[in-house]
């Protein structure tokens with residue numbers, strides 16, 4: 001039965017609100033889903049009129065239950081394990097064996113994968129299953145398998161790891177036997193062992209900053225962002241592609257959905273490879289320049305249906321070409337310059353600039369800290385730790401160096417040492433929001449669920465009391481307000497039944 005129609009002006013205002021707050025555009029064929037979600041929201045939140053519902057949404061924060069219900073309703077994305085057999089075969093037969101062999105030869109047993117727009121987690125768990133298949137010594141590896149989404153309800157389901165038979169329709173029998181257990185109600189639960197290798201977090205691709213060590217979206221080997229671009233308009237897709245490029249290590253790969261349409265202009269810095277049924281398009285352009293915020297201004301409702309430039313059929317695998325050396329670093333040698341380079345994620349240039357200062361005799365703690373940050377973001381984790389320790393040897397009481405050290409140790413999966421560094425950071429500054437937040441995540445990862453929740457609630461309480469628009473030093477451009485919103489989303493993901 002179709003959902004009850006809404007007044008056209010209300011529908012338009014709702015689309016605009018969603019577009020402004022999340023970057024998601026609602027297309028004509030999705031209007032029925034919007035209407036059904038609104039009908040459900042009206043009764044759930046005690047409204048009788050759609051206008052009251054809209055006013056309630058406007059007054060509520062983007063991280064409120066009302067808003068989250070709306071986003072969860074309109075982003076219900078179908079996903080299933082081992083979706084897209086051609087991509088899965090490429091991962092299983094080519095990409096993983098080659099990368100694993102290379103890492104073994106280099107004696108660096110680590111791998112970093114991000115499922116961006118992970119929905120209920122099937123995509124990320126499929127990768128974890130492929131890894132379990134190929135790594136007999138899985139426990140020796142430092143695996144970073146991250147799933148993020150804007151839909152907190154989907155993230156809660158991903159954490160829970162219970163699926164219907166339909167979600168397993170493409171799952172190989174051996175994987176089903178090894179990683180799932182069937183419950184009395186016939187649902188399939190993912191094994192605790194596999195769940196222990198992945199983690200999920202809230203991240204809005206069109207709003208939040210990445211790459212960032214804080215969201216663990218730096219120095220990645222593989223990003224899967226499949227069937228997500230359907231929600232965005234081309235300007236946002238271009239910006240997300242640029243940021244994905246910065247997240248990947250040179251030679252890293254990006255997998256898009258088979259039907260994701262992107263403009264060829266967004267492929268700068270990537271070279272394309274053919275997969276069975278996909279287009280090949282090769283680009284040797286250097287890393288793309290940063291798109292200014294004005295270029296991704298939200299489209300007005302009346303622009304939503306504007307025809308787009310003709311899209312290229314999406315390639316399914318995109319790899320990062322080596323960036324060309326730049327002249328920026330040589331010119332940038334003051335601390336302000338290096339801070340600016342770090343701020344715009346120009347890690348290589350920041351590193352070169354720090355090296356040129358060091359060659360001229362500068363041996364300060366701050367310079368070492370800069371170096372550590374750039375190295376860590378480039379995935380040169382062991383060197384980063386050395387630089388960070390060298391910085392702390394010169395200035396033992398620097399909370400930012402202790403926090404950076406904690407993030408580096410987290411990447412190295414040295415959890416007890418990371419926890420010690422976080423506690424030291426908090427000893428130096430007990431209002432350090434990001435340290436409380438990271439401590440919470442770490443405690444959860446170590447199985448201390450209640451302690452983890454408490455630390456995250458501490459972070460939220462501090463963020464809510466602080467000046468909303470004050471930028472956090474170590475939080476990838478987030479201010480207190482954004483940090484509080486992310487914490488509210490993530491707390492609901494960990495406690496989905498709490499009102």
Ligand SMILES: C[S@@+](CC[C@H](N)C(=O)[O-])C[C@H]1O[C@@H](n2cnc3c(N)ncnc32)[C@H](O)[C@@H]1O
Pocket residue numbers: 022023024075076077078079080083116117118119120123148149150151154203204205206207225226227228231257
């Ligand atoms: C169709 S599902 C795709 C799931 C999975 N990637 C796959 O291909 O099977 C699309 C997912 O993108 C998420 N999404 C939409 N807009 C997003 C945004 N701005 N940031 C992060 N995730 C978003 C939705 O919540 C949904 O879970």
